[in-house]
Amino acid sequence: MKLERCPSGIPGFDGLCEGGFIRDKSYLISGTSGTGKTIFALQFIVNGALEYNEPGIFIATEERPQNIREYASTFDWDLEKLEDENMIALVDATSTKIGLPSDEKYVDIRPFDTRSLLDQVISIQDEINAKRCVVDSTTAIGFMINDVSKFRIELLKMSTTFEILGLTSLLTCEIVEGSPAISRFGVENFVTEGAIVLRFERSGNVRIRTLEIVKMRGTKHSYKIHPFDITDKGIVVYAEEAIPGF
Numbered sequence: 001m002k003l004e005r006c007p008s009g010i011p012g013f014d015g016l017c018e019g020g021f022i023r024d025k026s027y028l029i030s031g032t033s034g035t036g037k038t039i040f041a042l043q044f045i046v047n048g049a050l051e052y053n054e055p056g057i058f059i060a061t062e063e064r065p066q067n068i069r070e071y072a073s074t075f076d077w078d079l080e081k082l083e084d085e086n087m088i089a090l091v092d093a094t095s096t097k098i099g100l101p102s103d104e105k106y107v108d109i110r111p112f113d114t115r116s117l118l119d120q121v122i123s124i125q126d127e128i129n130a131k132r133c134v135v136d137s138t139t140a141i142g143f144m145i146n147d148v149s150k151f152r153i154e155l156l157k158m159s160t161t162f163e164i165l166g167l168t169s170l171l172t173c174e175i176v177e178g179s180p181a182i183s184r185f186g187v188e189n190f191v192t193e194g195a196i197v198l199r200f201e202r203s204g205n206v207r208i209r210t211l212e213i214v215k216m217r218g219t220k221h222s223y224k225i226h227p228f229d230i231t232d233k234g235i236v237v238y239a240e241e242a243i244p245g246f
């Protein structure tokens with residue numbers, strides 16, 4: 001049986017995995033700092049809205065939504081317009097955590113509580129009937145919970161709730177520079193249906209960006225390490241070129 005797919009909206013990516021993510025499932029996007037996790041996740045939401053008419057929720061746990069709008073504008077993604085059209089909901093799950101006020105429409109007021117965050121997602125869902133969701137990043141949540149087994153359960157609660165709500169979701173995850181692990185706390189990749197690792201590594205005197213699908217349940221996916229670029233339209237993955245020796 002063919003499972004229904006949710007196209008990523010990232011040029012070059014869907015061809016690597018039978019047409020995209022499996023609908024309603026959660027995927028980990030991990031990488032060290034600056035590898036493009038936020039851009040990947042945001043592009044999934046923006047192009048989901050623009051190209052597939054699918055509303056999306058972006059939960060920002062480490063950057064205030066205003067910064068995200070500004071960075072998005074460098075790719076000519078007009079988040080405010082999409083927010084006005086109820087195609088995107090940006091959730092500020094950052095300000096309260098650092099003790100700052102927020103005048104955002106959607107604010108997570110109880111930073112240590114997954115339940116309150118999920119309640120908020122449920123009420124946003126009533127408003128915009130989203131099909132996609134992003135949590136950027138789960139690592140901030142992991143540090144707040146500060147207990148790996150509890151964090152694993154909270155992540156499972158999140159991904160299962162997203163699934164029940166009909167949301168295909170991307171959860172970003174930091175990797176410590178130099179670590180061979182594909183997640184920060186060693187549990188995130190077990191909770192999700194798939195894991196994609198982004199890298200930005202030295203090759204001679206330049207750095208090359210690569211993407212690897214490490215896991216994708218139910219999917220015949222590429223085993224290669226693919227180069228990608230961050231262009232003025234966002235991420236473009238080069239499906240045909242694989243990098244040897246990476």
Ligand SMILES: Nc1ncnc2c1ncn2[C@@H]1O[C@H](COP(=O)(O)OP(=O)(O)OP(=O)(O)O)[C@@H](O)[C@H]1O
Pocket residue numbers: 031032033034035036037038039040074075174230231232
């Ligand atoms: N408009 C742009 N055009 C081209 N490249 C860009 C643009 N904006 C950002 N970048 C590149 O993307 C990088 C940041 O990407 P992103 O914010 O998605 O990384 P990240 O993995 O989320 O990092 P962090 O873990 O620190 O949050 C920048 O360091 C820069 O190299």
Ligand SMILES: [Mg+2]
Pocket residue numbers: 037038039136
């Ligand atoms: Mg980021």
